[in-house]
Amino acid sequence: MEALQAGELTERLRAGLPYDAVLTDPDITAAYANDMASFCEAGVPAVVVMPRTVEHVQHVMRTATELQVPVVPQGARTGLSGAANASDGCIVLSLVRMDRILEIDPVNRIAVVEPGVVNAVLSRAVAEKGLYYPPDPSSWEECTIGGNIGTGSGGLCCVKYGVTAEYVLGLDVVLADGRLMHTGRRTAKGVAGYDLTRLFVGSEGSLGIVVRAVLALKPTPPPQLALVAEFPSTATACTAVCAIMEGGHVPSLLELMDRTTIRAVNDMANMGLPETTEALLLAAFDTADPAADLAALGKLCTVAGATAVVPAEDATESEMLLQARRLSLTALERMGGTTMIDDVAVPRSELGAMLDGVAAIAAKYGLTIGVCAHAGDGNTHPVVCFDSSDPDESRRARESFDEIMELGLRLGGTITGEHGVGVLKKEWLARELGPVGVEMQRAIKSAFDPLGILNPGKLF
Amino acid sequence: MEALQAGELTERLRAGLPYDAVLTDPDITAAYANDMASFCEAGVPAVVVMPRTVEHVQHVMRTATELQVPVVPQGARTGLSGAANASDGCIVLSLVRMDRILEIDPVNRIAVVEPGVVNAVLSRAVAEKGLYYPPDPSSWEECTIGGNIGTGSGGLCCVKYGVTAEYVLGLDVVLADGRLMHTGRRTAKGVAGYDLTRLFVGSEGSLGIVVRAVLALKPTPPPQLALVAEFPSTATACTAVCAIMEGGHVPSLLELMDRTTIRAVNDMANMGLPETTEALLLAAFDTADPAADLAALGKLCTVAGATAVVPAEDATESEMLLQARRLSLTALERMGGTTMIDDVAVPRSELGAMLDGVAAIAAKYGLTIGVCAHAGDGNTHPVVCFDSSDPDESRRARESFDEIMELGLRLGGTITGEHGVGVLKKEWLARELGPVGVEMQRAIKSAFDPLGILNPGKLF
Structure with missing residues (x-):
């Protein structure tokens, strides 16, 4: 009976998708069961579909609605909360083949992309036109824009440039029943109706499937220059952070590594970080005169108790410092x-x-x-x-x-x-939202997904 | 019968509100019938309430739900779309007496305010602490933060600093049935659940009553320096705008006035603007070296066809140029x-x-x-x-x-x-949203306001 249903599901999906877009081999589909989070349950998908067009996605959602089969949307599965984990018998909807950059427009400072575009691919493509897409999660060489939108990703840039949400102007979304909805705009401003665009950012595929996004871009800033400051305690490092922010500084990056992290990075990559310190601050500016800004910031670090403040000489040295920070998670994972x-x-x-x-x-x-x-x-x-x-x-x-x-x-x-x-x-x-908040969030979920087929078991 | 109901409504409202918070004199309540928009129907309110506390607002909403009476929330009524217009028999819920600034926090760069705080009052209060609240609608000396949140207001600053939405981190909202809901956060980042904060920004009081807001602040930028550029046609002025934005500039202001507007401003205030030109561009930078940035921008204006480019000598001259722009709407209104x-x-x-x-x-x-x-x-x-x-x-x-x-x-x-x-x-x-968009927006409205008592007849 169960096998029969799976057969029917596959057949129905194949009626509107190319043959190679429907994967049923259990050895293959098993690889799509989960993202990179630990301790998160993951079920066995019935089938993995890899659409290339909006119409393909609409067909998948219409089929899922008709057969009342859960759908779990996926990007590169680099997420860290299990939001892309399969549930038993679900359709895994992988969007990685919808990977076209449709438009990069320097006058309007927007890009229009499909959800499967890799963050780094987009970042490099816009950089060639003098533009900058700031959100830079650690997984940026692999993760997709669709996944970034689903999770509301951040990165190192956020202290100055904010998170993914601030760069999403408009979306095309396939709803649970397969209908296509447009949200938002291509313009710099717009307040026409409720902000459904923002509602979808961070919704983890639980309200609909993002199939196209209009993203805001910024002009490329000057290259950033970094410094590293060594502290005898995490408390003094945190005092410096408060002083820097209270002092009105706008660094492009302000990161902290504790002693455990420093040692892990040294063990892994022999970076020569000072192991005797209890905390490192890494700061950078991408302003017109970053050396002057770093000097002012360095003084605040010294006042707060830093034992050493070492500015990078140039962009290459800066990049090496940042590399140490970028390796932190990987290094800790190896411990x-x-x-x-x-x-x-x-x-x-x-x-x-x-x-x-x-x-x-x-x-x-x-x-x-x-x-x-x-x-x-x-x-x-x-x-x-x-x-x-x-x-x-x-x-x-x-x-x-x-x-x-x-x-x-x-x-x-x-x-x-x-x-x-x-x-x-x-x-x-x-616990964070409280009962009233949860009730209203569930009400929104029900409005978009009355059958509860979109990424069930996530968020609530 | 109708009079009896009005009497009952007033009595029920007074049971939880101070005597002076319930206005029933028709000569007075009539003054609360509408905002500043033309061509917008406005009904006759049954009563105007002016709460001072969250509990007052909760009492009003509980009463409105029990008696199924529509509620129209109002700030300073400077809006331009009739969103604050009364409907017949409604409770006008004026939030202007909830006007306390509860907190200004320079380390976390946030302010916590009640909805009735006037935009300019907040802007000046944070400026005293070296901070900047960018959104600056033309009505900023009168309009309230609650109204700004309701309409999603912009202003002159948006080209660099964005609109109100980008400065609202968290909200306390009284729902239609009187329950209190918290949304969002006090932190720089956060992706816990759907972004209900953003859903409320621009919702025109149709989903709930904002009673408290956590606002993001920026450090005070350097004083801005402006220039004015005269163009022989609107086309050449618009070409300059595109060249400026494509060239990667980030002006703090980039405004255009056409010939009709120029003449209206001269007629009203004798500003001595050049009446022979077809269009003026007004640009400003609040960067470390605004004169250099203006020089580069001025060149692009000249290349695009500007007949004159006049940079201000100092902040006072810049302010005079901006004053001409700020008078535009008033001047046109007088025509x-x-x-x-x-x-x-x-x-x-x-x-x-x-x-x-x-x-x-x-x-x-x-x-x-x-x-x-x-x-x-x-x-x-x-x-x-x-x-x-x-x-x-x-x-x-x-x-x-x-x-x-x-x-x-x-x-x-x-x-x-x-x-x-x-x-x-x-x-x-x-027309803008299309049928699917409207249907989903209405579904959200129903989820928050099943009885349809919150600002009925607006938006949809």
Whole structure:
């Protein structure tokens, strides 16, 4: 009976899709079961479809609605919250073959893209025309714009340039029943009706399938120049962060690495970071006179207690410093067998309390937790390292991960700054939103997806 | 019977509000019937309430739900689309007495305010702490933050700093049934669940009552320096706008005034603007070296055909130039007896076509239509001047106003860049959104306001 249904589903899908767009071999479809998050349940997909056109996606959604089969949209599956994990018997809707850049328009400073375009491909293509697409998640060489929109991704640039949401002007969306809806605009401004564009950003594929996006671009800024500042404690580093932001500075990057992270990066890549320091701040400016701006920022670091402030001489040196930061997550992942990456953002004035709290949690549970942070945003990534073959250590890892979110909420923060909710944090979303918030969010979900077929089991 | 109901309504409202917060004198309540838009129907309110606390607002909404009475939220009623117009028998919910600035936080760069805070009051208060709240609608000395959030207001700053929406991080909202909901965050980043904060911005009081807002602030930029460039045609001025934006410039202001507007401003304020020119561009930078940036921009104007480029010598001269622009709407209003201000935004590459089209519409209908525009955003404000005592001229005014919106949509634009939909443009909203878009927007409205009591007859 179940096999018969799967056969019918495949047949119905094939009626409107090219043969090679419907994958049913279980060895292949199994590879589409999950994204990069730990501790997230994942089911077995019935079928994986890889549409190339809007009409293909419409056919998939019409079929899914008729047969009431769940649909899990996927990009590059680099997400960290299980939002792209398959559910049993679902259609995995992979959008990676819809990967065309349809338009880059320097006068209007927009790009029009399909969802499967890789972030780095777009970034390079617009750079050739003197334009800049800021959002730069760590996975930018692999992750897709559609995935970035689904999760509301951030990156290193956010302290100056904001997150993905701020660059999405308009969308074409295929609704649950296969109808096509246009949202937003191609213009710089527009307030015609409710902002459905923004509603879709961060909705993790639970409201509809984004099949086209109008993105805002900025002119290419001057090359950024970076400095590194060494601190004897995380507290002094966080004091510097507050002083920098209170002082009216607008760095293009303001990152923090704790001692665990520094050592992990050195172990992996022999970067020669100063292991005796307790925290590093990495700052950069992409202004007209970055050296002058760095000098002013460096002074604030020194006043806050930095033991050394080392500005890069040029763009190449700057890039090396940033490389150390970019390796942080990978390096921490190599330390323990398994890692869970948290993503708690707090008001930046609470960054010191957050880091102290994480250290206390690590001690309490007897675990290594390295922290790197988009410090200027107050967005921390505590990385819990553990041996997943040890049940007790796994339990402690999960508990410490949760306690970190609880700490973040207590400090006036949010459980997720840029990674999303997915499966991993859905119990916590309810705690953050409260019952009225959850009820209204569910009401919106029901309005767009009355049958509950769009990425079920995520967010709520 | 009707009188009895009105009596019951007043009595029920007074049970949870101070005596002076409930206004029933028809001579007084009549003054709350409408905002500043022309051609918009307005009913007679049953009562005006002026709450001072969140609990007051909750009481009003609970009462309205129980008695199924419509509620029309109002700020300073400076809106231009009739979104704050009363409906017959409604409760006008004026939020102007909830006017406290609760918090200004320089480290986290946020302000927390009640909805009745006047834009200019907030702007000055944050400026004292070295911070900047960019959104600056023309009515900024009177309009309230709650009204700005309701309409999604813009202003002169948007070409560099964006609109109100980009500065709203979190909200407290009283729902139709009186329950309190929190949305968003106090942190720089956050992607926990659907973005309900953004959904409320521009919703014109149709989804709930904003009673508190967390606003993002920026550091105070350097003082801006302006220039004025004179052009022999609107076409050459628009060519300059495109060249400036394509050239990667980021002016803090880029405004256009057509000949009609120039003359109106001179007539009113004797500003000595050059009446022989067909179009003026006004540009400014608030960068580290604005004179150098203006020089580069001025060259692009000259190449595009400007007959004169006059940079201001200092901040005082710059302010005088901006004053001419700020007077434009008032000056045009003084020309005809009555004016209708349109608000069509087009891709900036279509600005020339838009202005040509508006001139053709003015000729076709035999009317004066002056245009000032936030040129860098492609956001035009064609002002239709007419004698409202002349039925035929009034009809022509209304038809030309509509034809301007049609032109904007044809050029890939939107019917409203920053003024909102209200009563004035609700038929046109449906044209812009299309049937699927309207259906989904209505579904959201129903989810938040199942009884349809929140600002009925607006938007849809």
